[in-house]
Amino acid sequence: MGSSAAVDKGADFANYFCTYGFIYHQKEMLSDRVRMDAYFNAIFENKHHFQGKTVLDVGTGSGILAIWSAQAGARKVYAVEATKMADHARELVKANRVQDVVEVIEGSMEDITLPEQVDVIISEWMGYFLLRESMFDSVICARDRWLKPNGVMYPSHARMWMAPVRSGLIDQRVSDYQVAMEEWRSFVDETKTYYRVDMGVLTKPFNDEQRKYYLQTSAWSNLHPKQIIGTPAIIKEIDCLTVNVDDIRTISTSISSSISEENLRFCGFAGWFDVHFRGSDQNPVQKEVELTTAPSEDAGTHWGQQVFILDRPERVQVADDLTIQFSMSRSKENHRLMEVDIKYEIRRQSVRTSQKKFYIE
Structure with missing residues (x-):
């Protein structure tokens, strides 16, 4: 993941962008095999979207998605990066001999100007629980300004999930x-x-x-699937080609989950996301690829899951149903952080209702 955005630029750079200017942070993401395999396969299994085409990489970071796009046959790749990581990206582009195709542009996506519209926008914009960091705003800006009418987004779709969990x-x-x-x-x-x-x-x-x-404050974790004690539910589905910023500024929904086993220790809720590379209805992929951050036995990611713990655990049974009112909005103090309200009812022979506010920091 790289970075590209603009609001109160001095403070935003100090609090957010500067993190992505360090190689160690890029290395953490480049070492995430689930992340890397998904983007690699999405690009090279769908070369028809890249061959001879123009590509915009929003928040290019180390430049690896731009390099892959060039290797897949792109005619021109504009790689936008808001931090000094742009200098390292240029060196990597040159070292991998795609400097005639890839142009690294240092600046925020909202401020830069391209000489042409593009066929593909690619970006690894996802934060914890998908929307923390609010980098998707920059991708939406890029799409509205620079994507051709029949262009495609990589990834094209995203979903947010939640389920009850047990956890130490x-x-x-x-x-x-x-x-x-x-x-x-x-x-x-x-x-x-x-x-x-x-x-x-x-x-x-x-x-x-x-x-x-x-x-x-939600806790980062890479949970084991057995720690999920109820049916996962989708909180939000996003079409990256049509969504706007207002659609993701506040998310509010009601979901339900059924407890899956007897006499379990209910400790809270876990949230995660997945994204899909499908292209568009008019210009579909040849092979769809999924990147998921769901709990896994052996395929954890640097995103992990966000765990929202209860004040105290309680016992639930296989016949119990949970009704959950979920709301998430951006923090007033920092628009890149999130505030979450969760109200839930446990339906047994009687009904118990609880409510709690959380923060994703």
């Missing part, structure tokens, strides 16, 4: 929160005893900080 993360997070509060109480006592200053008035705001960090 809940015990670890609760334990870490309790330790933090115990250390705070010791700190207050010692400060009052040794330095004659009572810090107790800050106990509540400190507690609020720690609760948000340990108990309300």
Whole structure:
């Protein structure tokens, strides 16, 4: 994944873009075999979309998607990158002898100008739980400005998923929160005893900080499929060719899930995504490729899953049904982070309702 966007550019660069300017961060993504195989296969199994065509790579990062596009036969590839990683991308393009095809452009997608429209827009724009980072906004901007009417998007479709889970993360997070509060109480006592200053008035705001960090901020995990204890449900489906920013700014839906086994420890919910390379109705792929970040025994990704833990686990049975009200919107403080509200009901012989706010940071 590279980067390309514009809003309050100084702060945005410091908080987001600069991360992608480091080779170590690019290496993490380039080492993700699920990610790499999906894009490699999507390009080289569908060369008809690239041969003799113009391609725009949004957020090119190291430039690997642009290089592959050139190797697949593209006539011209515009590789846009907002960070100084553009310099490294140029070196890689030259080292792989595609400099006559690939032009690396340093700048945000919203600001640059291309000399022509393109046949293909390719980008690895996906963040945690698909939409964290809001990089898809730049892809939409690129599509609306530069994609030909019969052009195709790589990937072409995306889906967000959620399911109830069991996980030891809940015990670890609760334990870490309790330790933090115990250390705070010791700190207050010692400060009052040794330095004659009572810090107790800050106990509540400190507690609020720690609760948000340990108990309300989603946790990254690569779960095993057996940790999924109910039927997964689709939260959102996206057609990359037609979606607009307002469609993804706020997501609100109602889903349901049925518990799959007896006497399970229900600890929270896991969210993940998949994307598909299908081309378009007018210009389909020859071979469809899927990239999924679902829990897997042996094919984890750097995206993993986002786990939203309950305040305390509870027992559920195979006959239980969950009705879940899900809402996700962009943080007011940082549009690249997300706030999530989950309200759920467990339907047994009686109904139990719970609600909680989470943050994806």
